């Protein structure tokens with residue numbers, strides 16, 4: 086046992102394992118600065134026009150990024166947008182989803198994976214997640230399909246792909262679109278295929294917290310020409326373009342301005358060149374941490390789906406209260422007390438979290454059924470003939486992961502290194518070795 090561990094726990098007034106801040110997440114370097122400077126010097130920060138013109142497709146950086154992204158991810162079309170949120174709206178709109186329709190969604194994700202259908206007055210229906218991988222569970226999906234179901238929004242949660250073979254087969258059988266939210270999984274693979282390209286449409290995020298980023302940004306991918314056309318229209322003022330373009334399929338052709346600037350596109354091109362290096366840095370940290378974590382009997386590694394590559398947006402660990410005799414939340418509170426926060430995120434404490442997210446159907450929007458305006462739209466849309474159920478208990482696995490079992494953390498992100506991780510491991514060990522102090 087390390088000598089430091091003999092002290093009283095920090096939560097009970099003892100000395101902390103670490104008081105120096107952990108380093109702030111950083112993937113931006115000299116390459117990005119050089120490329121952005123070139124764009125700035127050119128004076129053309131965006132070249133889009135919201136009308137039927139060659140500039141409808143954006144400027145040089147945007148177009149090059151899209152070509153390079155499509156090549157890297159081995160997909161026919163890559164369409165840049167200003168966030169993954171925008172990308173999900175494009176995807177739902179492009180599929181022609183509208184009032185009266187249902188879309189099956191995950192309760193265990195970032196909120197937009199579940200709320201995107203509402204934008205088109207469609208109804209999100211929650212299916213439960215897998216015990217082992219936390220992605221949507223194929224059996225639960227099958228139980229939720231009705232004659233109103235139009236699509237499934239699957240999520241490659243925490244960095245590993247959804248159960249593509251089973252879920253794609255269900256979608257095919259019922260003639261449903263699969264929209265793959267791959268915001269957390271760029272570079273993840275399923276049987277040699279890139280996450281994001283497993284469904285009909287995939288969406289990546291380039292927000293600051295993701296594996297590669299441009300501050301804010303997103304990319305939508307598809308192998309379907311018709312969907313690609315519609316996504317590009319929704320991205321850029323469809324209603325003002327369809328006339329001159331001679332596009333007659335008007336469903337959901339109300340557009341937005343979801344355009345990425347040349348600056349972000351230039352950053353994204355540099356980031357894409359570094360993606361493998363950045364993913365490897367994460368994986369190395371995960372390996373280092375896992376070796377020590379999983380010597381501790383009360384921590385159980387979350388599984389990796391067979392023939393898949395996981396890119397660890399977060400690491401999920403199952404906590405076994407039977408072994409410690411202390412609840413997960415209390416244990417983690419004690420670990421967090423031992424460690425300093427991360428620079429620039431001082432208010433979060435060290436980036437370790439209990440349960441990942443509260444199941445999304447428990448958010449006020451689903452509990453109170455207030456969406457657009459104050460009359461309950463779209464939940465009480467007269468075109469909708471189904472029966473809503475957003476009650477506590479509808480997805481027991483997601484609730485169990487949130488309430489009791491899962492610990493997730495972000496401590497593998499560059500530039501975190503071995504010395505930082507050693508402090509984290511020490512904190513877990515110290516709390517476990519002095520567990521009686523918590524009883």
Ligand SMILES: *Cc1c(COP(=O)(O)O)cnc(C)c1O
Nearest residue numbers: 168169170195268269290291292
């Ligand atoms: C980050 C994230 C999003 C949203 O990304 P933005 O680019 O911030 O809009 C969507 N889905 C998941 C699963 C995410 O993690």
